[in-house]
Structure formats: C-alpha cells, structure tokens
Amino acid sequence: MKAKINPRLTSNRANIFKMIEEAATPVCVDTIYLELIKTGNKLNLSTVYRGLDCLVTKGLVKRITIGEDNRFFYEVAGLEHHHFLRCLCCGLILPLEDCPIKEYEKDLSKKTDFIISGHKLELVGYCSSCSKGV
Amino acid sequence: MKAKINPRLTSNRANIFKMIEEAATPVCVDTIYLELIKTGNKLNLSTVYRGLDCLVTKGLVKRITIGEDNRFFYEVAGLEHHHFLRCLCCGLILPLEDCPIKEYEKDLSKKTDFIISGHKLELVGYCSSCSKGV
DNA sequence: TTCTATGCAAAAATTTTGCAATCGT
DNA sequence: ACGATTGCAAAATTTTTGCATAGAA
Numbered sequence: 001m002k003a004k005i006n007p008r009l010t011s012n013r014a015n016i017f018k019m020i021e022e023a024a025t026p027v028c029v030d031t032i033y034l035e036l037i038k039t040g041n042k043l044n045l046s047t048v049y050r051g052l053d054c055l056v057t058k059g060l061v062k063r064i065t066i067g068e069d070n071r072f073f074y075e076v077a078g079l080e081h082h083h084f085l086r087c088l089c090c091g092l093i094l095p096l097e098d099c100p101i102k103e104y105e106k107d108l109s110k111k112t113d114f115i116i117s118g119h120k121l122e123l124v125g126y127c128s129s130c131s132k133g134v
Numbered sequence: 135m136k137a138k139i140n141p142r143l144t145s146n147r148a149n150i151f152k153m154i155e156e157a158a159t160p161v162c163v164d165t166i167y168l169e170l171i172k173t174g175n176k177l178n179l180s181t182v183y184r185g186l187d188c189l190v191t192k193g194l195v196k197r198i199t200i201g202e203d204n205r206f207f208y209e210v211a212g213l214e215h216h217h218f219l220r221c222l223c224c225g226l227i228l229p230l231e232d233c234p235i236k237e238y239e240k241d242l243s244k245k246t247d248f249i250i251s252g253h254k255l256e257l258v259g260y261c262s263s264c265s266k267g268v
Numbered sequence: 269t270t271c272t273a274t275g276c277a278a279a280a281a282t283t284t285t286g287c288a289a290t291c292g293t
Numbered sequence: 294a295c296g297a298t299t300g301c302a303a304a305a306t307t308t309t310t311g312c313a314t315a316g317a318a
Contacts, residue, residue: 044275070204085248100238114219116259125250178300
C-alpha cells in the first residue's frame with residue numbers, strides 16, 4: 001500500500017473502530033462491513049479494508065488470526081495481554097484474562113536461544129450451551 | 135467435496151505424504167507442490183489439494199494454521215502433542231515437545247464450563263541467527 | 269492547491285469444484 | 294464395467310491494488 005503521510009480518522013474509520021470497540025469479541029471484516037451497512041452507513045468493502053489498515057497502522061486496532069478459517073479478525077489494541085477460548089460448535093470466542101505461560105517463555109528462550117517476543121494461545125472445545133446433552 | 139467410498143493411496147498421495155513426513159517442520163501446499171515438481175513428479179496443484187484432503191480424511195496428515203499468512207500447513211498426524219516457536223524474521227518453525235498448559239486446561243474447564251478438547255500455542259520471536267548483532 | 273479517502277473494478281493469493289478423460293481393480 | 298483419480302479450467306473466498314473522482318485542510 002502507498003504510504004500516507006498523514007492518515008485521517010474519517011467518520012468511516014471512526015465507525016469501524018466503534019464497531020470493533022463495542023464487539024465483545026474479535027470481529028472479522030465481513031462482520032464489520034455488514035454491520036455498518038445494516039446500521040445505515042454507505043461504504044465499500046475496500047474502504048473497510050483500507051480503514052482497518054489505517055487503524056492498525058495508527059495502533060488503535062490489532063489484526064489477529066483465530067480458528068482455522070484463514071481470515072483475519074480485529075480487536076481493539078492496547079487491551080491487556082489475553083488469549084481465547086473458542087467453541088467449535090457455535091463459534092463463540094471467549095477472551096481469557098490469565099496467561100499460564102509467562103515463565104515458560106523465559107525457560108524456552110534460554111533453551112532455544114530465541115528472543116521471544118510474544119505468543120498466541122487458543123483453546124478450543126464446546127461451550128456449556130453446545131455441550132448440553134452431549 | 136464428493137464423498138468417496140474407498141479413497142486410494144495413489145503414488146501421488148504417497149509422494150505427498152512422504153514429502154510431509156520428511157520435512158522437519160509443517161509444510162504448506164505450494165512447498166509440497168514445488169518440491170514434487172522439482173523432484174520429477176508431474177501432477178497438478180489441484181491434485182495436491184485433493185490428495186491432502188484425502189490424507190487428512192484418512193487420518194495420516196493434519197491440517198494446521200501457523201503464523202499470520204492465511205494459509206494452511208500440513209504435518210504428519212499422530213505425532214506427540216506439540217507446539218511451535220516461529221521466527222518472525224526467517225520464518226523458521228521449531229516444533230516444541232513440552233506443553234506448559236495441561237493443568238491450566240483443567241482449571242479453565244471448571245471456570246468456564248467448557249468441555250475443552252484442545253489448544254494451540256504458538257510462540258514467536260527471533261531465532262539466534264536472525265537476532266545476531268541486533 | 270495539495271494531500272487523502274473513496275468507489276469501483278480488476279487483480280492476487282489461496283483453496284475449492286465441475287467435468288471429461290483416464291486409470292486401477 | 295465400475296468407482297476413484299487426475300488435469301484443466303473456472304469459480305469461490307479473502308485481501309490487495311490501480312485509477313479516477315470526490316473531499317478535506
């Protein structure tokens with residue numbers, strides 16, 4: 001993408017951000033797009049993509065991958081470090097606050113001689129609704 | 135895909151499997167395809183995709199996602215449970231044998247009322263080669 | 269004016285599918 | 294002959310890009 005010197009936070013982009021902010025879980029591009037259209041906004045899908053790029057560049061939004069769907073999700077940046085628990089049945093994504101592998105990272109860094117900058121943990125299973133009567 | 139009653143392990147598929155088996159890390163479709171072509175095999179990319187579907191269905195191969203590239207990787211199924219450490223610079227993927235979150239899973243299951251069936255952990259950073267002189 | 273944002277269409281990248289031909293048993 | 298595989302081309306999905314136009318500072 002062409003480098004813009006001074007990207008603007010247009011109303012489209014503010015709306016995209018608001019939508020992400022208000023969602024309880026990470027959202028993907030078509031969810032954002034459809035939600036904005038449904039609530040009366042008129043904008044193009046590519047505007048959503050470019051708006052997201054802009055928000056990511058500005059550090060307002062984080063682009064992440066969850067699940068096995070090969071597409072991107074977005075969440076507000078600057079949240080506490082967290083992980084996800086995902087329901088394989090209904091797709092529910094539950095953010096988790098605690099992180100069980102902080103010390104492990106240190107050990108691993110020593111063992112592998114990697115500088116470890118981060119990690120991604122995703123647990124999967126079946127939520128209580130979906131596992132009722134199983 | 136159309137359900138085949140009795141999928142066959144053709145030589146194409148055996149070659150695909152062998153390639154995956156011999157790779158030290160998970161491989162993606164185009165790596166498999168190019169490697170097979172380079173070693174003298176003649177086959178179509180869609181044959182690779184279908185062959186992989188077949189191997190996954192047969193339980194010989196596992197389809198996984200690593201990194202932020204929105205594409206699939208494949209590894210031999212039936213390996214010990216493991217995770218990955220990935221270099222953000224050169225793309226090196228290092229399989230890890232130990233798993234630091236087995237007990238965490240139990241706790242979380244109680245706390246969230248999920249039936250937890252698995253998890254995916256990926257650590258990222260810079261390998262010793264890439265971080266030399268940084 | 270000058271830089272940026274947008275819509276639209278087209279292209280890219282990865283994966284899937286339909287169909288006719290071929291192969292294996 | 295029958296069912297499965299393959300090549301090829303086309304489609305589907307998600308994301309990116311080029312270009313002309315509209316918009317904001």
